[in-house]
Amino acid sequence: LGLWLIGARGGVAVTAIAGIIAQRLGLADGTALVSELPQFAHLPLVKWDDIVIGGHEIRSAPLADELERLHRESRVLSPQLVAACRPELEKIDAEIRPGTLWNVGPKITELADFHPPRNPQEQLPRDMIKRLQADLTDFQTRHKLDSVVVLNVASTEPLPNPALWPATWAEAEASLGRPECPLPASSLYAIAALELGLPFVNFTPSLGALPAGIDELARLRNTCHAGRDGKTGETLMKSVLAPMFAARNLKVMSWVGHNIFGNLDGKVLDDPANKQAKIQSKDRLITEILGYAPQTLISIEHIESLGDWKTAWDHIHFQGFLGTPMTLQFTWQGCDSILAAPLALDLVRFVSLAKNRGETGALPWLASFFKSPQGDPPAKFADQFRALESWARTLS
Ligand code: NAD
Structure with a gap:
């Protein structure tokens, strides 16, 4: 399975990568991973060894430096784990491509120092999506991956006015060819993934696949999505x-x-x-x-x-x-990152299984993972967790 991280050098992303490496090397047990609970033990969830990692970013700092900084400033990981991660992080650095800054606002734009080569042809969201899709397809082909889960763990964007959210895929698609397209980068990443039939997970409060027009795209391409905003604390x-x-x-x-x-x-x-x-x-x-x-x-x-x-x-x-x-x-x-990373990994495992089972659109049984769950699920945590357990039981 491919794991494609949007915001690949951020705190949640590097901690999730360190988590995968720690599981592979036997340096950590399954504590805080919901997918490691006994009621999910029978599910054919992806194994840690079978995950290949890449992603999009707007900052160029090497992953190992970001992990080191997190460890130094926040004293969260053992020096042994930080050292064990370095060689793998250097390999993953080579799989990170420049993302897009479309409608992300000034606060995020000012972080950026990792840009795609200047391309006068790339003016409109549709052109950017083509580039993002080329990156995804190249990653999938080179590593011979059956599927890739795209996980958005990028910075929180300002939300566009709800009156401008596309209600249909036709409306969304038409707006991608216009310079006044209101959709933010998170929605362009969602469209890039879903159009290719890949599942998309939005761990952030950004718009992503929330508009009805983007959910329609997921259904049209027989793929699924989950969001928004990890419910960690x-x-x-x-x-x-x-x-x-x-x-x-x-x-x-x-x-x-x-x-x-x-x-x-x-x-x-x-x-x-x-x-x-x-x-x-x-x-x-x-x-x-x-x-x-x-x-x-x-x-x-x-x-x-x-x-x-x-x-x-x-x-x-x-x-x-x-x-x-x-x-x-x-x-x-x-x-923060230690709370978020295991949930992000659980989501990747559950969503990839849902995709393999042919589930489409928003996945309401994942509501216990999100602050603003999509697909009209119950609001109480106990009901949301029961929905996850019931989903798992249908697979036994
Ligand atoms: P972070 O600031 O450490 O990381 C975000 C990364 O995204 C940065 O490396 C940034 O350069 C990159 N980025 C920003 N815009 C981008 C774009 N358009 N394309 C590609 N990359 C882009 O933040 P974090 O602590 O890792 O949190 C990540 C996201 O998860 C945030 O939106 C946050 O609100 C959300 N979230 C975090 C938690 C938690 O940490 N407990 C809980 C719920 C939600």
């Missing part, structure tokens, strides 16, 4: 705790979440346009689960010294019997 807690308040008929009056962290993702989210996409993705859940809208506030602040370590402090003010107000507070201190 604070939102995971929300989707577990909000059902508890609902089940005990406790009235949540307000839910405030403050997030501080210091990695590159946080730096990009410091821009209000990029931050808005993340906040929207984090905020919709509580109202959906409770069935009413308490006052909510979410803040995301970049505090450089914290590196990859994120602290979320949530303050939940609720009303009990006889109108008595009470408070639940929690702090979640997690290492």
